[in-house]
Amino acid sequence: MAPLRISFLIRSVYDILRSNANLVRWRKKDDPTCPLCQGRQTTEHVRSSCEVALSQGRYTWRHNRVLQELASVISATEGEIHPSSMSSTVFTTEGGVKKWHGG
Template sequence: MVPLRISFFNRSVYDLLPSNANLVRWGKKEDPSCPLCQDRQTTEHVLSSCKVALSQGRYTWRHNRVLQELASVISTAEGKIHLSVFTTEGGVENGKQGRSQ
């Protein structure tokens, strides 16, 4: 999985992900609009700017999934650290970190 994550990171940084805007630019699609909000769907739009995705909690879900994955990796790697971090619906962060005995 690590090479796939590195590839995704590189492609997102250099705007090479298959967003609708890129697919139009590459001649693979005719409409660059976002299926959720009808704005131009760029990589930035998909990853952090779609107002509809934000209002539906999609970014919060993705954020929490990333934190869960990080906590799992840290917990597995260390075997001693248990990390629980979450963000409430209002955006307030709450985290607890402890070491098991």
């Protein structure tokens, strides 16, 4: 895994990412509010709790990018990378099949 990804994961787990709430705690900023919903912007809020980000599909986009990365790594491991097949990847969701177009 790339060092920056490992660093992000560790900082995320220990809640030491640069959220507005942490910046206020570290006395680098005066306002802990989320620019999207005006709630308190914590690491958890940014990752999964902002109602505005949810309604705009931002979490779905991020989730799909993670799935695309996983599919890419699995394909590379199997030695079966086909760039044309990576442009649209089909994932099975809880409610059925959803087609997601990469890009």
